[in-house]
Structure formats: structure tokens, C-alpha cells
Amino acid sequence: MAKSQITLTVNGKKEEALVEPRTLLIHFLREQLNLTGPHIGCETTHCGACTIDLNGMSVKSCTMFAVQANGADIVTIEGMAAADGTLHALQEGFREMHGLQCGFCTPGMIMRAHRLLQENPSPTEEEIRFGIAGNLCRCTGYQNIVKAIQYAAAKLGGVPYREAAE
């Protein structure tokens, strides 16, 4: 099958590539651009480990073809930390609040939480839980992920993080 030429921006960098139409976006990111931060978990649109930010939306990159992303502006977990290595507030939050154990779901969780906080900078706990409902974690029980996102929301909002009383 003829390949298609696509041009897109990934983590601020312009990329041009030839892709087979059937190439899924997650395979393109991982195998052609060597961005292995977005993970392949379930491959069935359930787990959210492959979540990236695309044109201001959280997208499961296993459920989109790379050709559909022609012209898109994409951010993956690799694009979150500053150039000097300073962690993004969400990355710092996940570290400080122990928001990960095995870490497999973390790139997807952080990218989803990133868009959630763009849309709702100070979400309630319930809004956070509803907002990350498309991302599965099999280790943490979610409690520390919620805290990590609260930590990041506080930091980005310029207020000190205070853990809610248990």
C-alpha cells in the first residue's frame, strides 16, 4: 500500500515522515520517532497508557492512525520536563506523592492530568477522579495519583500544597 507523507510537530520539533495508512499513531511515535514514553498497555482503548496530548486534546494514540495526525501538534511525556531537566510540576508531584509504583501507567496519567489541569486548574478530588477515568493503574489504588495531581495543581497555581486530612 502506498505510503503517505505526514508533517507534524512533536514536543516542539517539526517531523516529516512516510507512514503506511494503517500505522497506528502509538507505533509511529514509538518505532519511527523512538519516543517510547507513551506505552502500549491494552491496545484496546481501555487503559490509557498510550495517552498523548494532540491539538489540545487527550488522545489514546493506539486508537488513531498516524495519517490522521498530519498537521497536528503533539506533546508526549518526553516533552514535559524543561530543557535543563527540571521536572514539570506533574512529574514532581508524582515523585513527591508516590503517584507511581511500577510506573507503566505514569506517562499516560501525566499527559491526561496535564490536559485536565489546562481545562480546570483547580479541580476537586471528584473532578480529578472523573477526569482520569480513562486511565487504569493496577498498582496504586489511585489515591497517590490523585494527591500527585493535587500537588501539581497547587504548585502551578502558586499556592502551597496541603494534604487533606485523612
Added chain:
Amino acid sequence: MIPGSFAYHRPTSVSEAVLLLDSLGDEARALAGGHSLIPMMKLRLASPAHLIDLGGIGELRSLREEAGEIVIGAMTTQHELIGSQLLSAKIPILSETSLLIADPQVRYLGTIGGNVANGDPGNDLPAVMICLNATYDVTGKSGPRRIAARDFYQGAYFTALEPGEIVTAIRIPVPQAGHGYAYEKLKRKIGDYATAAAAVVLSMSGGKVVACSIGLTNVAETPLWAEEAAGIIVGSTLDAATVKKAVAAAEAITAPASDARGPAIYRTKMAGVMLARALARARQRAGA
């Protein structure tokens, strides 16, 4: 999981898309948000030779009020339905229902057109469209026509669409101001299809119901319009005896499959429970 090979087409107008669908015939499938079709392609349950991506057609992305109707372009996403101030003000059941579809990521891409046109009995919006008496604008090689949502669904994945036709817009008569509404969905977890769900829109006057419409999701091969049940409700004060009668009438038209969501009898009873809850919540929300 890698789908079969296909040629990718990205038309920029409805007429171009219709020409492609016509000339490529059975081998072509239209792609909307892709969150039903792409999973099917990954499982090789669908292997179209041509994929016609409707994502580049600007005219399919609109949302406006015109002559007493809300007209929603087929490629409007569920995320956009949830965020629309016009819909929140005029037809809030659409936002309530959309929030119960799948998960946030899916709602960014999943479209109203794909949801209503696919014919999947598990989809949530078809029963709401039947409840609201919506009409679908469709276009094919022989030109545009309109199909009432109540006439659209013929079986599981089997609709009134002719080969090569696509849904371009959904027209919904604006419900009466002050109407009450609710979409009650029983599901096992976030992201699941309904075990059973009920959509209710009603209007009250002087403590009595003056208009009522009911749709049911995923308790038959098609979404159901519970016309008789709604007729029982009209004229009542939504007293317990009337609600019980209406619930029985609604349960009587269900024919669910026994599956992982439960045996058929359970799903029928849950349709009744969802209807009773939806009626109660719609009443609370209705003015006068």
C-alpha cells in the same frame, strides 16, 4: 494489533466524500471519530480496503439554532457537546448523556454522528435522539434526505442508511423551556456500555405531566421508543401507581440479550428501575 492494509482518503467536502463512497462501493468505510471502527479494524473484524476520513470536512463541524431546531454537525465531538453553552441551556440531556459515554479521551474524538449512525445498540445517544424526536440529515449519491431517528434503527448495526450514505447533521426540536430531563444509565464501570439505560424528557403544568417522551438504551437490538409508557405518564402527577404502570409497559417492549452484563430478565428489570429513576429526576428538574 495491526489493522489490515487500506488506502486513506481525506475529502474536504461532503460532496467529495459521497463521490468517493459511491465510486469505491462496499470496499469503503467512512471514518468519523474512529472509536468504534478502529478497534474493529485492529481486531480484524473490519478490514475496509478504503478508509474515507470525514475529519477534514469543516461543514460537518457546526452547532447552531435555526427555526426552533438545534442543528448539530455530524463530526461534532462528545467533548464539544459537553462544553456547548447553547446545548447546556436548551437541551441539557445531551451533556448529561455525553458525560456517561466511555471516558474523557474517547469523548475528545468520538462524534455525535458516529454514535448515532453506527447502529450499535450499546451507544447512548440513539435512545436520547428517539426521546427528543430528532431527525438525521443524510446525503448519498442521490442527494440529501431526512430520516426521523424513530425510523432509523432497524436492527443491531442495521439502519435506514443506504449504501454510500452518510449522516451529515442531527436536527433536534428545541424542547419546551422549563422541561425536566434525565438520562439514567446502569453500567458496571466507567467506560462500559449500559446494562440498561433510560432517557426521559417531560413537561409539567399545574402539578401534572403535560408531555413526556421516553427512550431506552441497550435492552433490544435497537434503541427503543417507549411510546405507550410515556402515554401512561401524560396527565398524571407521577404518582407511584402510574409510574409502576408505565415501568411495566416499558419493560414489556424490551428484548435484551443475556450476556456478561446479566441475564435478560435482570436487564429488563433494570430498564424499569432506570426509567423510574429518570422519571423522578426529570420531575425534580421540571418547572411548574
